[in-house]
Amino acid sequence: MKRDIYAYLTSVVLFLAIAFSIFLVISDNEIPFTTQARLKIAPLNISTEVSGHIEKVLVKEGKQVTVGQPLFELDSSQYSLAAEKAQANVLLAQGQWQQADRYLARIQSLYESASASKEQLDEATANKQTKAATLQAAKADLKTAQRNLQ
Structure with a gap:
């Protein structure tokens, strides 16, 4: 009787492990699981309406900016x-x-x-x-x- 319970539990655990492995393989094809990711973003060229020397940079590299937000101050x-x-x-x-x-x-x-x-x-x-x-x-x-x- 104990042997039947252990055999049954072993079968259930083995079935769940196989089912979970199959789930991981299938879902990894659709949306890969990763702990690291890299994005490739094309560089964006920006320019001013007037030329001059940059006096102060107001944003840090890689930070998100909005349209019209000042990025730097020019020497006036x-x-x-x-x-x-x-x-x-x-x-x-x-x-x-x-x-x-x-x-x-x-x-x-x-x-x-x-x-x-x-x-x-x-x-x-x-x-x-x-x-x-x-x-x-x-x-x-x-x-x-x-x-x-x-």
Whole structure:
């Protein structure tokens, strides 16, 4: 009787061991069991809208980031200088435009009194238009420099 119980228990344990082994083999084919895993992720190239020297890295390598999250800070000293230079160029261009405007008004007055030629009037008009275009370009450069500074 004891022998029958041991034989029965041995058969059950052996059957369970074989069934569990078969389960492991089948399930390992579907989803392998591993204690280590490696992922291959393609490197992602990132760039800035402006060039410059990196002053501070704000994230660690391998960390997850979100869209729009700052990754590093650039040295802004060269952009500050560029913005100051652009501001000075705007002031210079404004002064030149104002001078050209006053000169044109003077030449128009002289032209109306027949003391200046048509050629002088045309030159003064063209000079004012040139100075206006220079002022407009200087203002655009200032906007670009201020945007780069941000």
